[in-house]
Amino acid sequence: MTVKNALEKLNALILLCMFCITTLTVIFRSVLSTPASWSEDLAQLSFILLVFVGAATVMEDEGHIRITTLVERFGPRTRRAIRIVNRLLMITFMVLFAKGAWTNAMFNWEVDLGTVDWIQIGHMYMSLFVCSLLMILYLTLNIVRDIKGTYQQSDRLNATI
């Protein structure tokens, strides 16, 4: 199993947890008449994780929504150059993002979620930090693949609603 496959399965698991938590919210309130204060916070936290873990996974296929109509009119060499410049810019952003996420993680390491005392806000920022490192890794790998000539662009339609 590749890292990407493992991440995909992990994200599917996060989605399953999010679904269970949201369902529990309804059961606790409507069936057991004891509203669960923790469930909304946990569902939101799982959504944040789902988005960032998923964004890192999709980064390898470069399946994020993009407009390619203009770029597709250029020749293969120009397209490759644009792709590399784009990735370098994205890496720059992700480095800044990772730096900020790390600082936030350290700053909030002892701060709990409020409704769930065993989850710290710092844990959430740490997962954002890890995901940003993964994105940097995948972007760098794709630059290397492009330079070597082994890069293959994926079909973005599959990842678009």
Next chain:
Amino acid sequence: MIFVLTLGMLVLLLAGMPVAMAMALSSVAALLVSGMPFNPTILSTKMQFGLQNFVLVGIPLFILAAKLMNTAGITDRIFRFAGTMVGFLPGGLGHSNVVASLIFSGMSGAAVVDAASLGQIELEAMKKAGYPKKFSVAITAGSSTIGPIFPPSIPMIVFSFASGESVGRLFLGGVVPGLLMTLALMTIITIRARKENLPREPFPTLAIATRSFIDALLPMLTPVILLSCIWSGIVTPTEAAAVAVCYALLIGLFVMRELSFRQLVHVFVETAKESAVIGFVIAAASLFGWVLLRSGMTTHIADVMLAFSQDPLIVLLIISVFLFAIGCFLDSTIAILIFAPIFLPVAMSVGIDPIHFGVAMVLNLMLGLLTPPFGMVLFVMTHISGLKFDEVVRATLPILVPLIAVLMLIIVFPVLVTGLPNMLMGVAQ
């Protein structure tokens, strides 16, 4: 700052940069040139904060429910049932196509999902029955836009997130426009069918009608269950999405018995991936929106528009023309996230109801799915029909006429949108 923000994003978008990254990078560039102190912690803070909204949890869950229903073979049953209901009318399968989309929209909420799943079955059936391929493509593309208008609707959830308006009211506000779109498309089909003598299905026997009704009954109950749960206050719209998933799982696993474990895993993986793509754009849009607000651009645009006219109808028409043009180039989620915070305050300042504005905005942007160069439904239709992209575009353009007519109707008569939510949930304060 405004210049760097807008020009930066435009250049990056045209250079093929992922939309989320284009938003995030132009926001960073605008912050750097503004001269304000820049702290990288703001990036992760704003982006995760944008996702900290319980309403957004509904997006992956509604996608999951639609995918589960689709994998369980429900789309086939819905199309068969629609055929027995309206197939005997002139241009029968065209009507079935539209009615099936209306029923399917009660569980999907996304046009591309409708076009890609139901579209294949519809095109195949229409081809077998001898309908012109271009006509079939046009109707399938047009009918798929009902999905995001009729509840539940993913773009409405996104609008609710961007504007802070009630998802329940937005869902209810989309019911009448969704039905009007259905009627408008069916009218066009009848006119074409009479003119070109298109085939119609035989009138169904009672046994066939009953059989197809029973087959499609459970999936058809989805929107009824969801709306009644939301309306009665048992669940919030986000929780309704979880109820929809439970219901889809029950039908798929125990009634239809067509969902295997392997299929379930695949559906969960794909849903997580698609949700992450949308969520990442939302996260970046939160950062972008924050910078946009600091740049003063929203106030500037409001001043310019209000100096031009303060008549609600004219303001809404101007915004609609702008959004229609934008919809041709930008994905609806992104357009809502960028422009709802800009235009909604302008609309509200001249007395336009936010629910009316939201539904009109979503309907308007859905038309962008059918217009070149970036109409996603056009890409899907090209993919599944085997026609060339320009052939699909030429075939689909006439179908925009009835849909634009519905848009105009709801712009001029706000009660068509606000009537139902006001009646069932009371007038908003």
